[in-house]
Amino acid sequence: MGALVWRVGLAALLVCGIGLLPWLSQTDPALTVLKARSADRDPTPEVLADIRGQLGLDEGPLPLLGQWLSGLPRGDAGRSWISGAEVTPAVLQALGVSLSLMAVALLVALCTAAAVCARTLYLGAHRRLGGRPVGGSGSAVVAALPEFLTASVLATVVGVQLGWLPALGWYGPQWTVLPALALGLPAGAVLGRLLDDQLPGAFAEPWAPAAAARGLPGRSIARQALRRCAPGLLPNLGLFVVGLTGGSVAVEQIFDIPGLGRTTLQAAIAQDLPVLQAGTLVLVALAAVTTAAARLVARRLIGPALRDGALQSLHRPTPTVRRILPFVYGLLLSVVIASGLPRDPLALDTGARLQAPSATHPFGTDALGRDVLARIAHGALDTLLLALTISALALVAGVLLGFLPTLSGPLVDTVNAVPPVLAALLVTAVRGSGTTTPVLAVAVVAWAPLAAHTSALLRQERATVHLTATRALGAGPWYLLRSELLPAVLPPVVRHALLRLPGVALALASLGFLGLGAQPPSPEWGLLLAENQPYAERAPWAVLAPAAVLALLGALAVTAAGAGLRRPRRRTEETSTTEQAAPAPESAGAR
Numbered sequence: 001m002g003a004l005v006w007r008v009g010l011a012a013l014l015v016c017g018i019g020l021l022p023w024l025s026q027t028d029p030a031l032t033v034l035k036a037r038s039a040d041r042d043p044t045p046e047v048l049a050d051i052r053g054q055l056g057l058d059e060g061p062l063p064l065l066g067q068w069l070s071g072l073p074r075g076d077a078g079r080s081w082i083s084g085a086e087v088t089p090a091v092l093q094a095l096g097v098s099l100s101l102m103a104v105a106l107l108v109a110l111c112t113a114a115a116v117c118a119r120t121l122y123l124g125a126h127r128r129l130g131g132r133p134v135g136g137s138g139s140a141v142v143a144a145l146p147e148f149l150t151a152s153v154l155a156t157v158v159g160v161q162l163g164w165l166p167a168l169g170w171y172g173p174q175w176t177v178l179p180a181l182a183l184g185l186p187a188g189a190v191l192g193r194l195l196d197d198q199l200p201g202a203f204a205e206p207w208a209p210a211a212a213a214r215g216l217p218g219r220s221i222a223r224q225a226l227r228r229c230a231p232g233l234l235p236n237l238g239l240f241v242v243g244l245t246g247g248s249v250a251v252e253q254i255f256d257i258p259g260l261g262r263t264t265l266q267a268a269i270a271q272d273l274p275v276l277q278a279g280t281l282v283l284v285a286l287a288a289v290t291t292a293a294a295r296l297v298a299r300r301l302i303g304p305a306l307r308d309g310a311l312q313s314l315h316r317p318t319p320t321v322r323r324i325l326p327f328v329y330g331l332l333l334s335v336v337i338a339s340g341l342p343r344d345p346l347a348l349d350t351g352a353r354l355q356a357p358s359a360t361h362p363f364g365t366d367a368l369g370r371d372v373l374a375r376i377a378h379g380a381l382d383t384l385l386l387a388l389t390i391s392a393l394a395l396v397a398g399v400l401l402g403f404l405p406t407l408s409g410p411l412v413d414t415v416n417a418v419p420p421v422l423a424a425l426l427v428t429a430v431r432g433s434g435t436t437t438p439v440l441a442v443a444v445v446a447w448a449p450l451a452a453h454t455s456a457l458l459r460q461e462r463a464t465v466h467l468t469a470t471r472a473l474g475a476g477p478w479y480l481l482r483s484e485l486l487p488a489v490l491p492p493v494v495r496h497a498l499l500r501l502p503g504v505a506l507a508l509a510s511l512g513f514l515g516l517g518a519q520p521p522s523p524e525w526g527l528l529l530a531e532n533q534p535y536a537e538r539a540p541w542a543v544l545a546p547a548a549v550l551a552l553l554g555a556l557a558v559t560a561a562g563a564g565l566r567r568p569r570r571r572t573e574e575t576s577t578t579e580q581a582a583p584a585p586e587s588a589g590a591r
Contacts, residue, residue, distance in 0.1 A: 010414040011284045015277050019065040022271050029057055029081075029271050036082045036270035055081055068274060072281075078274035080267075091263065091278045095286075097170060098259040101252075102244040104180035105187070109240065112142070112188025117196040124203035124225060125218035142189035151182035151254040156537045168256045179255045183248050186503075187240050193499055194236060194453070197492050198229040231298035232460060235291070235412075235452035242287045284414055291409070302460070329556035336549060340377025345370065345523045354539040364541040366532055372545050379523035384553075387505040390439055394446035394504075395497040399490070401447065402454025409455070412448045442507045446500070453496050457489045498557040502550050525550055 022029035030051040031043055041047065052058050056067075068078050077087040159167025159178060166175050202208070202225040211221050252262035264279035266272075339362070349369035357364045363372035401408035427441045461467065467484055475483075505525060520531065525546050532542035 010410055011281065011288075014284065014414055015281055016065060018277050018280055019068070019273055020061050022273070023061050027271070029273075030055070032271040033081050036272070064273070068277060077278040080275050081272045082270055082275075087274045087278045091260070091275065091282055094258055094260040094263040094279070095282055097257060098248070098252075098261065101176055101179055101183070101248065101257065101259060102241060104176045105183035105244045105248075106241060108180050108184025109188035109191060109244075112185055113192035113195060116189060116192025117199060120196050120199045121222045121225070122218070124199055124208075125222040127203075127209065127212055142185055147182050147186060147248070147251055150185065151179060151251045152533050152536050152543070154178045154182055155254055161537075170255075170257050175255075175257075179248075179251050179257060182251050182254075183244050187244065190499055191233065191237065191240065194233055194492075194496060195226075195229055197495060198232055199225055202228040227301060231301050232453075232456045234294040234298045235456045236449055237294060241290045242283065287414065288410075291412075298456075326556060329552055333549070333552050333556060336373070336552075337377045337380045340371075340373040340375075343371050343374030343377070345374040345378040346521055347371070347374075354535060354542065356539075357541055363545040364539065366528075366542050367535055367539075372528070372532075372542055375523035375528055376525065376546055376549055379525050379528065380549075382522070383505050383508075383525040386439060386508055387501055390443045390446055390504050390508075391497050391501050393443045394450055394500075395494065397443075397447040398450025398497070399454050399493060402451040402458060402489075402493075405455040405459070408451045412452050415445055415448045438508050442504060446504055446507070449500070450493055450497055454489055454493050457492060458485065461485055461488050501557045502553050505550065505553070 022032065028048065030048045033051055033055070034041060034043055034047065056064060071078060075088055077091065079085065080087055080090070155167040155178060158164050165177050167178060169175055203221075205228070208221060208225070211224070248259065249261040249265045251257070252259045260279055260282065264276060264283070267275035267279060347370060349365070352361070352365050352369040353367055355361055355365045355369075361371050361373065363376065366372055366375070401411070423441045423444045427437055427444065462485070467480065470480065470484060508524070520527070528546040529543060529550075532539070532546075536543045
């Protein structure tokens with residue numbers, strides 16, 4: 001009951017904060033509505049006074065909010081300040097479009113996740129895994145691909161040049177394929193990496209060699225390993241569902257899809273409060289329903305084991321793996337930055353606009369004739385510093401709140417329902433525009449997936465047999481936290497945070513469109529993508545170069561995490577794990 005009250009209170013606080021948005025930002029809502037209705041009309045005092053009278057703005061924000069809330073029990077969310085149409089049918093129609101797109105994108109994401117961890121599943125099912133994930137860095141590159149860049153390339157190449165699938169509009173199932181690919185591929189790569197991180201621990205549990213010794217086929221063992229790992233991923237899967245619904249603003253804009261994310265963003269820009277409040281409320285309700293469903297499925301899968309403390313730990317200590325890939329990626333990134341730093345990122349040459357890569361301009365030039373390599377190199381420090389700062393803040397907040405699931409559970413659902421752009425508008429309304437606004441806006445929402453991941457892992461780790469035995473031997477809470485819980489939970493959550501590092505950089509870039517983030521002529525990486533996106537068909541190098549560097553950053557982050565964030569084995573643990581992972585003598589004959 002307390003969690004329900006906390007959840008309802010957070011939703012009410014968010015909706016009320018949105019209702020106060022124009023007054024918090026000290027902007028005249030009548031002027032904003034006039035610009036949205038007719039940009040050419042002069043904002044004379046008479047015109048503005050007429051708009052205030054039509055909307056009842058003179059009464060103040062609280063009476064308006066009270067009128068809007070009083071209509072919700074009847075299904076009446078008011079009328080749009082811009083079009084005058086009823087809000088409820090429009091928002092429900094946009095929700096239906098977004099849910100259809102989300103369903104197809106989720107299918108793409110699940111297929112992508114299956115492809116990412118397919119090799120680990122195969123080797124684990126045949127007892128040849130070796131104790132660590134084997135997924136390559138290709139999934140990190142896919143996870144780092146910006147959604148709006150993927151959408152632009154698919155729309156331009158597949159939709160326009162090749163004509164295989166429709167690229168604009170929303171008229172039937174064929175129109176869902178390209179936007180679903182743009183949304184599902186990065187999400188599926190992240191899910192696949194998280195699953196690939198847990199599978200070795202599942203295959204190292206005693207049931208796996210016992211099943212192999214009894215002659216069970218490899219596909220059955222792999223299926224049970226997936227079932228064992230699913231509860232730890234279900235909270236993040238629920239977050240992806242909400243993110244694919246309300247956070248797909250860029251993709252909906254590129255493909256001209258009338259979804260809920262685009263509707264909410266347009267309402268936020270125009271300060272159409274009835275539409276914005278209704279859209280946000282629907283997203284919060286969707287987040288609550290999705291999270292409840294994910295928890296129900298998790299309890300169905302391993303509920304008795306959680307209650308009885310009969311689980312094995314999925315995050316077994318594994319030896320530190322020294323790989324050459326992080327050094328290769330780091331060297332390539334360093335060479336790119338070092339090569340571009342001596343060049344001038346602001347030098348204009350209108351006679352060299354959109355030139356192809358050459359010896360003079362290795363990455364080509366942009367629409368103003370500026371050297372793309374120079375802009376990438378000079379933007380590296382700002383991009384990396386901001387992204388690393390936000391990722392570190394999100395990691396700390398996510399881990400701390402993940403240890404307080406009663407407090408963080410409803411908070412995660414509410415925060416995840418807020419698109420980063422809307423969060424930026426709220427932060428700007430309270431603090432105003434400035435250098436810290438994008439950092440705070442993205443950090444406000446970046447911690448939620450990490451907190452959900454921490455909470456899910458912690459719930460299972462507290463139900464493990466070895467923790468119950470350690471507690472029975474007299475270990476205190478601080479010892480259990482320091483020696484058992486944190487070493488088991490922190491490495492996978494840190495790898496998760498590093499996997500999201502390129503996405504944080506892109507979220508910062510998306511704020512530039514609303515004047516809340518990096519602005520021209522700043523060479524920030526995400527802004528380079530946004531500036532050169534209209535020229536993707538004519539000059540693809542201007543977009544592919546910063547995208548490739550961003551993907552290189554993602555590959556570096558993930559491979560470095562996989563190589564370095566491993567807990568050293570204790571001798572006794574190493575012996576126990578080896579004995580459990582080794583197949584029984586009869587297993588060879590059974591297979």
